[in-house]
Amino acid sequence: MGHIIAKYSLAPLLFGQGLHVRKTIQRLPEPTGARVGLDGTGKPLRVLVLGDSAAAGVGVYTQSEALLGQLVLHLQQDFATHWTLIAKTGATSGSTLTHLQKIPKQSFDAVVISLGVNDVTANVSQIRFLGNQLAILKLLREKFNCSLIIFSGFPPVGFFPALPQPLRWYLGMQSQRFDRALAKIIEQQADCIYYTPKFPNDPSLMASDGFHPGSKVYAVWGQETAALIRQKYRSINH
16 A cells, blocks of 8 residues: 555645656667577577567667677577667557557567566556556467576666666656566466576666667667577477
8 A cells, every 4th residue: 555645645746746847857769780690500589579678778878788688699509599689769568569559460488578567567457467467378378389488577667776765666666566566467477487687786887878778788688588598499499
């Protein structure tokens, strides 16, 4: 009940701060670079990175520095990695679901998802958020033939320097609620992994906007996610 009381008692202040942040926050572009490609040698592995601005790599200049590039860097040592990026700044679980429903059917072995922060900032209900996430999961299985789906846990929104207090506290609390609820569901799925990147609460590791990861965070995120894919994919195929 705490989040409900806070939401309504602080509503005017939170709304005002939200508008101010949207107007004043530094707008970083999505990094340059291809969104489809092939790197490495070995067994074929089809990988999709799906989601929001963090999935798109906002905060660095090129895709090689972003989640996609760092993921492929570590996978190409063992696999002929066919990679695809479907991500957009501002994407929510709902908009991503709609996009996946519209694009042609194709196949991926592993999918890495980064979605949720925009649901929180857009004041989407937890029930709707979870419903959209489960619909995405169903679609990835049935339309895109995915055998491994990795859901990236929420970043520490409550420590984002771009957000003033109490908005930072409130969005951080909401993010933690969404994170726990989604993790509880996903951890029950045999073909899924719920992985929370080890984001240190260090503002110096963030991008200049105080809201997105910096290159060092993407490097750790990509390396650790690649290790999960490598381990799971080998266990599936052996």
